[in-house]
Amino acid sequence: MRFRARQSEEFQEQKERFLKKSSEGMISFRRFLFAPNLLTFVISVVVGNAFGSSVKELVSTLFHFFSAIWRWLVQPSHPINFTSTWNALSDFLTSALTLLAIALAVFYFIEFINNWLIGSEQEKWGYDEPHQDALDMQALQKQNNALVKKNIALQEEMIQLLKNGKEGK
Template structure:
């Protein structure tokens, strides 16, 4: 029969290992690139949509202002038709900039502080990295081909020089 101290130790080990696996699974979920894309799309996209909506309201207010001023009686100047939507657009635009900056610096902090491998970092684009690697290989290949061509020209010129030397020495001895 197990002693109570050993049972408690086994239960504690089991609890710690199950907690660690759960925390690792949560960490993988939280730092998943697809989740990042979703979060950025929702948060920044919502702010962007709001800014566009307020820009359209501002333009609509400008059209209303011009319409009232040109065709209204006594040409009333109702600046609130322009100023209220413009203030709302400015507020939405500043909010969009702040949200984008906060998301950017938060991701940068997480990438630099919490995630160690390059592939696990948020925003890692494997296809872009592959394209950069292929471009580097292509540049190296182009350099090697240019060196090869130069060597081939050098060998051909040396062979031609030897051929001329051989033909002139055979003409001189004959």
């Protein structure tokens, strides 16, 4: 009987340690997954890729348009034909709409993260919230500006004292 009670206590302690470690691990993983720098990188890659595709399709559309105009101007018997231009324009519009859809999906995903998955207001992240490092940099810049103003005032005071000292001699 005594052996079972001891096993039960050890089992209970092990279970509590395991739960504590796993919850700490999940908190760390959540902080890593939703870190502003990681999210910024992921958003940049996803939206940047879609934007690159849209630019590529725009260039293709312009190339097909100028190619059709060139063939019409250079070859006198060639009628103007914008079929390839319309196809390229269709591809560009599809790519632009895809870019818009991806941007909207990313925006609402970030909203979902902020409103449902992140508990505290300090951990929330988004496109319009300043990062802590930027806030720290602004605070340091304000302190630096104040010190520069004090330095200028002291230098002007020193110059005035030197002038007064020379005039007194």
